[in-house]
Amino acid sequence: MILFQLTTYARSAPLRWGFVGCGRITNDFAAVIDALPDTDHTVFAFASRNVSRADDYACRFGAAKSYGSYEALAKDPDVDVVYIGTINPTHYEISKLMLANNKHVLCEKPLTLIGAQAAEIFKIAESKQLFFQEAILTRFFPATIRMQDFAKTAVGDIRLVTAYLGQNSATSLRHVRKQLGGGSVKDRSGYVLQHALAVLGNDLPDKISAVGQLNNETVDSTAAIELQWKDGRMASLGFSLLTTVMPAEANIYGSSATIKMPDTFARPTAVQLINSANTTIENYPLPTVLDHRTFLANAAGMIYEAQEVRRCILAGLLESPLLTHKDSLTILAIQDEVLKQIGVSYDSLYANGVFVGSSLEPELQAPVLKPVSCPNFYH
Amino acid sequence: MILFQLTTYARSAPLRWGFVGCGRITNDFAAVIDALPDTDHTVFAFASRNVSRADDYACRFGAAKSYGSYEALAKDPDVDVVYIGTINPTHYEISKLMLANNKHVLCEKPLTLIGAQAAEIFKIAESKQLFFQEAILTRFFPATIRMQDFAKTAVGDIRLVTAYLGQNSATSLRHVRKQLGGGSVKDRSGYVLQHALAVLGNDLPDKISAVGQLNNETVDSTAAIELQWKDGRMASLGFSLLTTVMPAEANIYGSSATIKMPDTFARPTAVQLINSANTTIENYPLPTVLDHRTFLANAAGMIYEAQEVRRCILAGLLESPLLTHKDSLTILAIQDEVLKQIGVSYDSLYANGVFVGSSLEPELQAPVLKPVSCPNFYH
Structure with missing residues (x-):
């Protein structure tokens, strides 16, 4: 620290x-x-x-x-x-x-x-x-912190961490214009990457592999990433600026249970723990009503x-x-x-x-x- | 033909x-x-x-x-x-x-x-x-055929195809022993790969990237695959022999809608079409009751x-x-x-x-x- x-x-x-x-x-x-x-x-x-x-x-x-x-x-x-x-x-x-x-x-x-x-x-x-x-x-939400607890204590060996998220930002210039720093990696991947690292640790992966679709300004509009560390930790991630519906879903697949972050894991209010016997949902409702309009x-x-x-x-x-x-630098x-x-x-x-x-x-x-x-x- | x-x-x-x-x-x-x-x-x-x-x-x-x-x-x-x-x-x-x-x-x-x-x-x-x-x-199920129709007509441009599937086969020797041809790629990936190709076509991808965890017999127990074709088609896929719960879910994310194959897409009985306005589910119930016990x-x-x-x-x-x-050969x-x-x-x-x-x-x-x-x- x-x-x-x-x-x-x-x-x-x-x-x-x-x-x-x-x-x-x-x-x-x-x-x-x-x-x-x-x-x-x-x-x-x-x-x-x-x-x-x-x-x-x-x-x-x-x-x-x-x-x-x-x-x-x-x-x-x-x-x-x-x-x-x-x-x-x-x-x-x-x-x-x-x-x-x-x-x-x-x-x-x-x-x-x-x-x-x-x-x-x-x-x-x-x-x-x-x-x-x-x-x-995302990292400061109680549901995220609880998810990290579950990942350590309730799922056994972690086999694979996945996260997907997307929505249609086609008309949002700052998202799609290179000149404004747009692109799905910069605008979306932070969410899915932080999810993977929240569970798998923040050292740099030994293998990073990506595929992506570029728009006509040569920034990426959709991409998918695979991460692997030498000890076998793995993540499979995807995100897009140009899908109408890509629910923000994140899963941790372990040897004894699965953790699901129901839509949307980016600002989560619930954690779901699924094992062969049953499904438990823990809810973390938002703390307050704001006085101002928000977007x-x-x-x-x-x-x-x-x-x-x-x-x-x-x-x-x-x-x-x-x-x-270090988390930020790895991302x-x-x-x-x-x-x-x-x-x-x-x-x-x-x-x-x-x-x-x-x-x-x-x-x-x-x-x-x-x-x-x-x-x-x-x- | x-x-x-x-x-x-x-x-x-x-x-x-x-x-x-x-x-x-x-x-x-x-x-x-x-x-x-x-x-x-x-x-x-x-x-x-x-x-x-x-x-x-x-x-x-x-x-x-x-x-x-x-x-x-x-x-x-x-x-x-x-x-x-x-x-x-x-x-x-x-x-x-x-x-x-x-x-x-x-x-x-x-x-x-x-x-x-x-x-x-x-x-x-x-x-x-x-x-x-x-x-x-999977390919012969009506829900799969309907999914392929939707992918052509109802989702706009396809951004990403995903599919995940796994269950615990740790005690099944033919799944986990190399000597018996076990391994997650050979035992599970056929399902997720056929899903990707059913939607994206059966020509060989230009980029194939994979990460995997090997068991102590040096066959893979969990793996993830990314596919990309030069024209931008992409798939992100994962599968495991060693998860307790990895629901078989497959999604097609398009510019105007998402197609979800609810669990289990490998032997599907429903197709879900989600756009910004609503969600439609079409059910394809199985045709008959069998006279014999099945597994x-x-x-x-x-x-x-x-x-x-x-x-x-x-x-x-x-x-x-x-x-x-050609489908089989590409897979x-x-x-x-x-x-x-x-x-x-x-x-x-x-x-x-x-x-x-x-x-x-x-x-x-x-x-x-x-x-x-x-x-x-x-x-």
Whole structure:
């Protein structure tokens, strides 16, 4: 476990969240922060390159600050931890910007488009003794933690771990456009890979094999991955951006039982244990009703992630033991190898580590929210 | 379509079946033949190296003949078609023996342990103008045929085909012993591979990738396979001999719908079509109650296979269009490549094409049937 020295952070203070990028996912995570006790978490500031959007978000969530640049938020000394909810290709730069300004960070998955970028980020975070977490929310759900218990104690020898997930994102530009860091490996595989590693451990597999279909922008729209470790551990995984119905199902097949994560395993509320005698279902209902409209199914489950971030920061951890830097690096290394095998590269999106993609297109995914009347006094 | 000349076979006569090997699967297929009209099919003769077992089977099913050697059955001029239900490593020799004696053949899967052996068998069958069919029973079920229709007409572009199947065969020697031709690829993969090819076509994939766990006899007990063709068609498949619960589930994920074959897709009685609007289930209940005890779940569904054999022979076909020689050869070629990748070889089981494995062990799988009082007049 990586620890940092508790110095400046006051144990009893609420964690003041800064939100970078004002899209759907930021809306949902802010909704969750807003639902948590004010003594623990505060929706403190929003930043968007479109300042009126940052204003709008600040107004909706009652935040103290809004900024028209990420730099400005980074330099705000009152922000304790930054949530990065921008499009994939920008995570690398923004993560480094926030770390350079001594912020703890929770960054949306995929942490980076290229594994080496993530390794660099973690190195900086560790050298600066800052908490840095990739936001693979699945890992923090009680049903996922229970699934991991079952995998250790109730299934015997594990023969095969499988996970599939897909939905139709054909009209979502950030999913399907290479210029925006789209592609099924980067947008979907994190879920199935984290499932495999949650059960089989986070060392790099000895064999990684992938097949994929590319779209006309030469990013992958559907792919399947096989993993194998020398000791026999195996996983078979698949995911797609272009299926109408691909239920998010994950199974662990063991010598004495099967664990099923009923749809959707990505944000699970139940675990099913099936052996030859019977089937047991354990339910883990979501904890709360949110005050704000959300976009993601089971968005309330992001509460677990938020609580874990606070717990870790208070405990002086640099990473959550539920999803370590090594977990993230293994997932990203597998993605690198998969992309190589199916012929996809994001190298052209960067010049000297800076994203050179379109600066406007990210805004295309703006959520449609009912207008509210907010004063314009955030600047 | 390969045709033979209709010469000696009388169109109106019942097909007289000879059964080779008196194990569970032969019991079940004979039960099905016995359930079909006497004007179409006759349970005519049984052969076992253990003559008393052949006698017992002949008695139970009211067969005219029983033999203590496969050669004797092969030379019986009144046998029209032979069903081969012996252990895997013997299929090659017995198939050739039956063809040499001008019998049509239905041989259990896997047709052979090595793909080249199957190619040789098909060549002989075609040169002798005999009907020869690998008994992959799934292909003849109405639900399978309907699934293929749906795959062509109702799912849009196919993104990924998946199939998984397993059960615990740890104590079944013919499944787990190399000497008996055991192993998950040979005993289970035929089901998942035929599913993929039923939907994606039977040309050899451009990429075959496999991972597998080997048991202490160096045959595979669990494996997973990925297939990809240059045009993007893909399948992700898995199977095991050592899981307690691995429901036999197969899915076709398309751009506009998903087809699910509910457990068990290997002998299916239903097809499920799921699109964003709704889920439709079509049921294809099994056609009949059998008079005899059977071992295989849904054994009555073997009726479809038996009827197709008769239809093909009457029509002068050398193979069923529902499962062609090319289908079998592609499945066996994929199995060859998979076995190579995971490090399993059956070469040592043969000397000059003759099975040199134990001659007694196959009998270990004898079904336990209630004794009946039968006269001993079959010789």
